[in-house]
Amino acid sequence: MKIYKLYIYLVVVIFTFSFFISGVKRYAVEQLAIDSAIGYDLEKSVEGIEIRSSTASRYLVTEKQVKSINVTTRGETIPKLREERQRRMDKKILLGLEKVYVIGENYAKHGIRDLLDVYFRNPDVRDATLLCVCEGKAEDILKIQVEGYPSAGDYIEGLLRYANEMNFFTENYMLIDAYVRLEEEGRNLVLPYITAKDNIFEISGMAVFKDDKMITVIPSPKLKYLNLLRETNVSGIITLQKDSDKHIGLFAISKRKVKCYKENDKYKFIINLNLSGPIVANDYEPLMIDKPGKKKEIEAKIAKNLKKELEGFIKELKTEHKVDALELGRIAAAKYGRDTGVDWNEVVMNSEIKVNVSFRINRFGRGDL
Amino acid sequence: MKTVGKDEITYQEYTYIIVGAIFGVGILALPNRLAEVSRQDAWISAAVGGIYPLYIALLTILITKKFPNDNILSISKKVFGNFFGSILNLLFSAHFFVNLIGITTGAMSLSILYIVSFLSVFKISIVVLILAVYGSLLGLKVIGRVNEFMYYLKFILLLIPLVALKDGSMLNVSPIFGSGIKKIIDGSVRSIFAYSGVEVMLLFYPNVKDKDKVFINKATLKSVFVMIVIYTYFTFLTIYFVGPTIVTRSYFAVMLLNEAINLPFINSFRFFFMFIWIMIVFKTIITNYYSCSYIISNFSKKLDIRKICLLLFFLMIFAINIVHDEAARRAFLNKTINYTLVYNLIYVTIITIIIYFKKGDKNENL
Numbered sequence: 001m002k003i004y005k006l007y008i009y010l011v012v013v014i015f016t017f018s019f020f021i022s023g024v025k026r027y028a029v030e031q032l033a034i035d036s037a038i039g040y041d042l043e044k045s046v047e048g049i050e051i052r053s054s055t056a057s058r059y060l061v062t063e064k065q066v067k068s069i070n071v072t073t074r075g076e077t078i079p080k081l082r083e084e085r086q087r088r089m090d091k092k093i094l095l096g097l098e099k100v101y102v103i104g105e106n107y108a109k110h111g112i113r114d115l116l117d118v119y120f121r122n123p124d125v126r127d128a129t130l131l132c133v134c135e136g137k138a139e140d141i142l143k144i145q146v147e148g149y150p151s152a153g154d155y156i157e158g159l160l161r162y163a164n165e166m167n168f169f170t171e172n173y174m175l176i177d178a179y180v181r182l183e184e185e186g187r188n189l190v191l192p193y194i195t196a197k198d199n200i201f202e203i204s205g206m207a208v209f210k211d212d213k214m215i216t217v218i219p220s221p222k223l224k225y226l227n228l229l230r231e232t233n234v235s236g237i238i239t240l241q242k243d244s245d246k247h248i249g250l251f252a253i254s255k256r257k258v259k260c261y262k263e264n265d266k267y268k269f270i271i272n273l274n275l276s277g278p279i280v281a282n283d284y285e286p287l288m289i290d291k292p293g294k295k296k297e298i299e300a301k302i303a304k305n306l307k308k309e310l311e312g313f314i315k316e317l318k319t320e321h322k323v324d325a326l327e328l329g330r331i332a333a334a335k336y337g338r339d340t341g342v343d344w345n346e347v348v349m350n351s352e353i354k355v356n357v358s359f360r361i362n363r364f365g366r367g368d369l
Numbered sequence: 370m371k372t373v374g375k376d377e378i379t380y381q382e383y384t385y386i387i388v389g390a391i392f393g394v395g396i397l398a399l400p401n402r403l404a405e406v407s408r409q410d411a412w413i414s415a416a417v418g419g420i421y422p423l424y425i426a427l428l429t430i431l432i433t434k435k436f437p438n439d440n441i442l443s444i445s446k447k448v449f450g451n452f453f454g455s456i457l458n459l460l461f462s463a464h465f466f467v468n469l470i471g472i473t474t475g476a477m478s479l480s481i482l483y484i485v486s487f488l489s490v491f492k493i494s495i496v497v498l499i500l501a502v503y504g505s506l507l508g509l510k511v512i513g514r515v516n517e518f519m520y521y522l523k524f525i526l527l528l529i530p531l532v533a534l535k536d537g538s539m540l541n542v543s544p545i546f547g548s549g550i551k552k553i554i555d556g557s558v559r560s561i562f563a564y565s566g567v568e569v570m571l572l573f574y575p576n577v578k579d580k581d582k583v584f585i586n587k588a589t590l591k592s593v594f595v596m597i598v599i600y601t602y603f604t605f606l607t608i609y610f611v612g613p614t615i616v617t618r619s620y621f622a623v624m625l626l627n628e629a630i631n632l633p634f635i636n637s638f639r640f641f642f643m644f645i646w647i648m649i650v651f652k653t654i655i656t657n658y659y660s661c662s663y664i665i666s667n668f669s670k671k672l673d674i675r676k677i678c679l680l681l682f683f684l685m686i687f688a689i690n691i692v693h694d695e696a697a698r699r700a701f702l703n704k705t706i707n708y709t710l711v712y713n714l715i716y717v718t719i720i721t722i723i724i725y726f727k728k729g730d731k732n733e734n735l
Contacts, residue, residue: 024487097636120618123482126637127628176611176628184541184612334543338408338613 033058033091036068037153039138040078040115041104050110054081055139056093057151068151072139078118096124099157101131101175102194104138108207108214116182116212119175127176130160133207133214135195144199152201159201160192168227168236168254169203182212186329186344190230193217210323210345218325225313229271229326229355232256238275238359240284240302248284248298250361252277260332267351269328275306278363289364303359310355317349324348376576380584382513383577386656387570387592389516391422392523392599393653394475395563397621397646399600400607402563404616407556408548409541411613412605417553418560419597422567424714426589428721429570433585435724441571441717442667448723455668461716462664464709468565469657470688471706473497474698476650477689479621483643490693491686497654498682498689504655505662505678509576512659519652526645527599529638530606530626537609562706563600566653567593568713569660620695658685 039055053074060067071088075081085093101119103112119125134141146155163169173191181189189209194201205217206226218226227234234254241247252275261268285294317325322345329344378386403411436444441461446454477493485493504512546553570589577585607622610629616622627638635641662681666674692701 020488020492023489026487123486123639127625128631176625179618180611180615183614183618185614330540334540337544337547339548 027092031091032094033089034094035059035098035153036151037100037102037142037156038098039102039104039134039142040107041137041139042107042110049076051076052078052081052107053139054078054085055142056085057142057153058089059150066150068153070139070142078114095122096126098126098129099153100160101129102138102141102153102156103131103133103191105133105135105214107138108133108191108209111212112178112209112214113182113212116175116178120179125175127179128174130157131173131175131178132156132160132192132194133217135193135204141194141196141201144196144201146199146201155201156194159194159203163192163203164234166236167203167224168231168234170227170231170234182209184330185338186324186331186333187327188323188325188345190226190325208321208323208325215323216321222313222316225310226325228254228273229256229310229313235277237280238277238302238306240298240305242284246284247281248279248302249281250277250302251280252359258328258331260328260335262336267332267347268354269331269348269351270354270356271326271328273306273310273355273357274360275303275357276360276362279361279365282368287368288361289368295361299359299361303357306359307355307357310357314353314355318353322346322349326353328353376509377578378510378513378573378576380577380581380588382510382517383570383573383581383585384588384592385516385520386509386513386573387567387589388520388595389652390566390569390656390660391564391592391596391653393566393650394472394479395565396600396603397479397623398475399560399563400604400622401617401619402559403556403604404608404613404622405556406559407552408613409543409608410546410548410553411556411608411616412542412601413546414553414556415560415563415600415604416597417557418564419593419600420557421561422564422593422596425567425570425717426593428717429574429589430586431721432571432724433574433582437582437585438575440573440575441720442664444724445716445720448720457716458664459668461713462661464565464568464706464713465657465661465664467702467705467709469654469661469685470692471562471698471702472566472650472657473501473654473685474689474693476647476654477693478695478698480643480647482621483624483639484647491690494686494689494693497651498658498685500651501654501658501685502678502682504651505659506675509573509659512656515652516656519649522645523599523649526642526649527602529630529642530603530610530623533606533610533626533629536629537606537611539609541612542605542609560600561710562702564596565706565710566657567596568717569656571717572660572663 035056035058037057039057041053043051043053045051051074053072055070055072057068057070060069071085073081073084073088075084103115107115142152144152146152149155160173164171169192178189181187191207191209192203193205193207195204205219206223207214208216208218224236232255236252237249238252239247239249255274257272257274259270259272282288285291285298288295288298317323324345328348332348333344399415400411403414407414432441432444439447442458445458448454449457477490477497480493481488481490504515570592574585603623607616607626611625619625624639624642627642630638632638658681662674662677665681666672666677692698
């Protein structure tokens with residue numbers, strides 16, 4: 001009797017197991033293709049049809065080392081090129097482990113909404129994946145092999161991740177930031193702009209978006225001012241130079257506070273920047289630690305110089321680019337109400353923007369040589 | 370070891386059962402339903418929507434004063450007579466049934482989306498419902514204990530999103546009250562679906578131990594306030610983290626909060642969140658399944674709750690396989706839940722009024 005019961009249990013267990021396992025596709029890890037980066041490009045063919053192309057930089061694990069190979073496929077839409085890609089791949093693509101998505105210049109200019117929609121829909125994609133725009137074609141960028149790195153994607157990831165150490169960059173260049181900046185009122189997306197020179201990558205500017213289209217790139221020396229005016233709690237180097245021998249360099253942490261007023265239907269913005277930080281190098285005024293008067297003078301001088309440069313940058317933004325890259329519209333919307341149908345890009349760029357800079361040297365280091 | 374007395378619960382377990390019946394699927398989609406109307410003030414809407422469970426709690430307190438040993442079903446039979454009372458009770462169960470379908474399909478569509486996309490709807494529905502049947506067959510005491518355990522597990526779920534505080538900004542939720550009182554109230558009406566399930570408090574108060582009966586008022590109010598706080602908390606945090614527009618774009622906005630957490634070696638925090646959440650949802654399904662079959666079994670003396678549990682299984686499998694995808698689920702809920710909810714409100718209110726205006730016959734058959 002007991003042995004029958006055992007048989008029945010066994011049959012039930014096997015039946016249940018096979019019922020749940022049937023029709024389920026399972027892949028071993030060797031059968032999956034894992035990408036380090038995916039690049040997106042857009043070209044217009046002679047007939048005027050937009051051809052999108054994607055370059056998947058895929059890891060190739062051999063016995064001795066890890067390499068990567070690139071697979072580029074073309075299609076009119078992203079789903080079409082994905083279908084195309086599988087025809088050239090020997091494995092199943094596992095989405096969600098990419099380190100960075102590189103958007104080609106043309107794609108960014110045309111608009112990235114369809115690309116972000118693909119990622120927003122997919123439950124496997126990690127929203128912390130980094131995003132950047134590159135000069136020229138992403139295909140060419142991902143082809144570059146940096147020595148010691150399995151793929152270009154790994155290098156670019158590090159480039160973006162540790163950019164926040166200097167130049168007043170933030171960490172907010174991830175997918176989730178892009179979704180939020182694209183959709184929320186009074187916000188605009190900016191992404192690092194990457195160029196390759198002699199097989200070395202660098203962040204050479206900031207790509208500024210209006211809605212989902214890239215409209216301009218702010219080049220290297222000026223991107224600092226954009227970041228300073230836009231972000232809070234960021235760090236970078238500020239220098240004051242008389243000539244090449246006499247200079248003072250400071251590592252400053254910036255805190256931004258924006259005030260917004262409305263006077264006679266005109267908005268008025270005041271950006272207060274509070275910078276403070278230690279001295280990195282000082283040939284300007286030796287033994288400043290004992291000269292409180294000189295210290296104040298230098299602080300005021302730095303603040304004044306910076307203010308002048310920032311004001312110049314705002315002027316350029318107003319006249320040339322005409323986009324609210326400083327996200328001041330967000331602050332006005334939070335104070336005076338959302339969903340009023342105001343085009344913040346236009347309103348902010350036609351209103352008065354004042355900058356106040358205060359600077360404080362708070363540490364002197366361990367000595368003065 | 371003490372044996373589990375079949376259907377006698379303490380007042381704490383009563384509290385946990387109420388919280389457990391409410392907290393479940395509604396939470397993940399709550400912010401985007403509210404933010405469609407009341408925008409950045411959605412969290413105020415979530416708090417204002419708490420008027421509905423508070424009203425039910427108030428009625429429960431009033432009813433328990435007159436009839437501490439009869440639940441809403443037997444009172445209704447006394448008030449309207451056996452025949453009409455039974456039929457009205459069956460209509461009363463419609464809300465529980467619709468709510469049960471809403472919760473089960475919601476749990477399934479989320480688990481298909483985030484965890485087990487490789488399984489078919491039919492297979493998942495079998496697993497979910499077998500758990501529900503098994504839990505329900507064990508009786509109210511066990512359900513109370515399961516709810517008690519999940520009540521504390523829930524606090525892990527509440528702590529995870531706190532990380533989002535560092536990335537969010539007050540700019541996303543201001544101007545506070547900026548969307549207008551009318552829209553806030555409009556939005557709060559939408560939050561009532563999330564609070565449905567609170568009606569179980571009308572069913573199970575006679576099962577509370579006699580010496581704990583004095584604490585029923587405390588238990589109902591406590592559970593309702595806990596739920597209001599949790600809903601307001603989640604809605605506020607989500608909007609604080611990403612802002613009101615993107616909340617409406619995401620189907621399950623609360624899941625966005627997990628993106629604030631970036632730990633090395635953990636690809637995505639979603640799975641951890643879903644792992645805890647799905648356990649909590651199973652408990653919600655069990656509680657609602659039990660209460661649904663409890664009402665139906667009350668229809669006639671011949672019906673046994675265990676038989677109803679098994680019968681409901683086939684009915685639910687059938688219903689779930691019709692309305693399993695998210696679009697069909699939303700359409701189904703929009704069409705039904707408002708009517709059943711209004712019916713329940715009127716029904717319970719009328720019963721309360723009647724028993725209070727018929728004086729002097731507290732212990733008689735009305």
